[in-house]
Structure formats: structure tokens, C-alpha cells
Amino acid sequence: MAQSRIAPNATWVGADDARYQYYGRVGHEDPKAASFYYSATGFKARFRGRSLALRFEEDAYGPANSFGIKIDGGVEIPLRLGAKADRTYVVAVGLTEKVHDLDVYRRQDTYGGVALFKGMRLDKGAGLDAPPRPFSRKIEVFGDSVTGGTGTIAFGYEARQDGSIQFENTDAFLNNGYWSYAAIAARKLKAEANIEGIGGLSLLDHTGWFGGSLENTIGLATTWDKLDPLPGQLTSWDFSRFTPDVVIIAIGQNDARGGKIADPDWRRDWKANYKKVLDGLRSHYPNAPIVLCTTVLMHDTVWDRALQEVAADYNLTQSSEVVRYFAFKRTAKATPGHPRLAEQEEMGQELADYLDHFPGIWGHPGA
Helix, strand or coil: CCECCCCCCCEEEECCCCCCEEECCEECCCCCCEEECCCCCEEEEEEEECCEEEEEEECCCCCCCEEEEEECCCCCEEEECCCCCEEEEEEECCCCCEEEEEEEEECCCHHHCCEEEEEEEECCCCCEECCCCCCCEEEEEEECHHHHCCCCCCCCCCCCCHHHCCCCCHHHCCCCHHHCHHHHHHHHHCEEEEEEECCCCCCCCCCCCCCCCCCCCCCHHHHCCEEECCCCCCEECCHHHCCCCEEEEECCCCCCCCCCCCCHHHHHHHHHHHHHHHHHHHHHCCCCCEEECCCCECCCCHHHHHHHHHHHHHHHCCCCCCEEECCCCCCCCCECCCCCHHHHHHHHHHHHHHHHCCCCCCCCCCC
16 A cells, blocks of 8 residues: 655645546535545546655545556556545655556545545656546446445455455455446446446435435435535535436335335335436436446346336337336346456446447437
8 A cells, every 4th residue: 555655855736737637526626626425536647757646635424435546557556545634645656757647546435435636746847748538438327336336356255245255344445446337338438437336325315225224315316416425415516517428327226225116106206206317317418318227236126127117107208218228137136245346347348338339329320
């Protein structure tokens, strides 16, 4: 893990420098900092010099967050932030004297609270170059802990309950949104991605796990339009900052906690609220089709049948098929625990293949 020390005579480049290329729902409430709430959100940059140090401030909400750093596409350098600390961490020294490609991303999902990036220190006289050109394709993915990358790097525990994991996992260090199916699919598609994976998220408030006890939980119906989705801290997202070509919503498998899908009245209300979320998203993205799904994590497929009903009912009110249901080959039956990397890779490839040939986007003729 990176050490907390600063190179002497270093050049400071604040987080407000226009040459950072931020991605995901990243906030700038403090104009001198960037705030991260979701896993697989981060920034890219190109820097010159032989060393790199990053300054982060960690809040007091939940466990300390961790970030992944890739330099020139190399192996991940994991960085666990100091709890409640505002510190500068040396990430690399002794690099080749050239321009380096940098990718920095949050590994954990929302339960870790807010982490602020404040800037970087480089060799004296070094600096940033123009950022890489962003991809032209754009996708947005809403989901739960599977989308957020929970347990992805618990190698050797494929298709097993999380409780069987024997590895050291302080602050859930085995979670890594970079290896969620959503992030994997985006890289395969060469697409910019906004990924909002929130552990325990369901559709409705007072169901699911996000927020703790049922009287406190909140769902996608509350978080879909939020920058900060944390209970008690909800702030609005500026939709003008990102317009996807297609939206994926992987919500439904946590709804069994508190949900009563077998009750016809409750099922009708659940579907009506799902349609309200779809209406809200389409008010911002009128040209983006929406794909509904769940994941390979084991669950009752009654929720998938309800999603198919939502899509079919919604399309009856539209002039074209704007909402579709997608099923992974092993939806609901692959694993009783969170999908590990191999299972996330499987989902990522299937989703990328599906989207790469999706009618009506990216040059493919409409259906």
C-alpha cells in the first residue's frame, strides 16, 4: 500500500485543473476538490515525471475507502485511505522519465461514505499533459452491490457464500468496482460509463438493505437522480453533465427484503413506481433505450418476471420498444454469494455482446 510522505520540492496540481478527466457521478461541491460516492468512479490524466503522490480526504461515514491506481495500464496499486484523515500518499517513485497514463478509481461502493480528491504532487517542474480523448460511446448502469463490485476479488470463493471467505478483508478490501460486470462491459465496448452501484439497493424505500433497518432503507426510487445517495445527505445530480446512449437498471433482487411481490396490490404498486423511475430517466434521456435485468446472484425469478411485465406494460404507452428485459445465461442461479471476478467477467462479456449489437444505437439499425 502507498506510504504517507511527500517528495521534496514537489509540484502541486489541484483537483480543479481542467486536464483531469473525471468520470462517473463525481461531485465538485468544493470547487477545489472532487467528491466520490460510487465505486468505479474516478479520473484519468497524463502526467510527466518519475514520481506521483495523491492527496485524499476521508470522511467519518462508514469504513475507510480504498482506491485503485493504474499507471500506464499496469497492475493495480491499491490505496487504503486513512480513516477521517486528510493526507498525501506517495503512490510511485522511480518511474521512467516520460508521459504516463494514469487511471484512479474508487474501489468500494457507497457504504464507505464520501472521499475527496484534492490534487497531486509531481516532480519539481513536472506537470499534466492534455487528457486522453474520451470514448464516444456512453452507457449508464444503476444497480446494487453486484454492480458495485462487492467481493469481486475473493479469489477461490467462486459460487460460495460470502460468509465462507477466510481472507483478511479489513474495510471490505476484497470489493472492487473496477471488476464489476458493468465496468468490464464498458471497457470491452470502449464506452464512457456512469455506474451507480449501491450495496443492498432495491426499488422502493423501506425494502432492501441500503440504509440498515427497514424503516430507514431507501431505494432506487429515491436515489436515481442523486449525486450523494447516502440517507440523510441526499443531493441532486446535474443530468446535463452526462447523456448515455443506453441505460441499464439491474434492480430487483434485494426487493425481497420487505417486498411482497406475491400480493397483487403490492406488485401493482411496485411496477407503477418502477415506471415512475423510467419516466424520470426518459425525461432527461429521451433518446436512450433502457434495459432491465437482474444478475447471476441467486434469487427468486418472480422478480425477473415482474421486470418483464414492467417492460411490456411500459412499451404499450410508447410509440416504440424503449424498454427491454435482458437475462444473463445464468441469471438468478449462478452463485449464492456475491459474484467473483470469473462470474463478473462472464456477465460483463454477455452484456457487452448484447449492447454491441443493440438495435438503434452505435450505428445498428433499429428493430
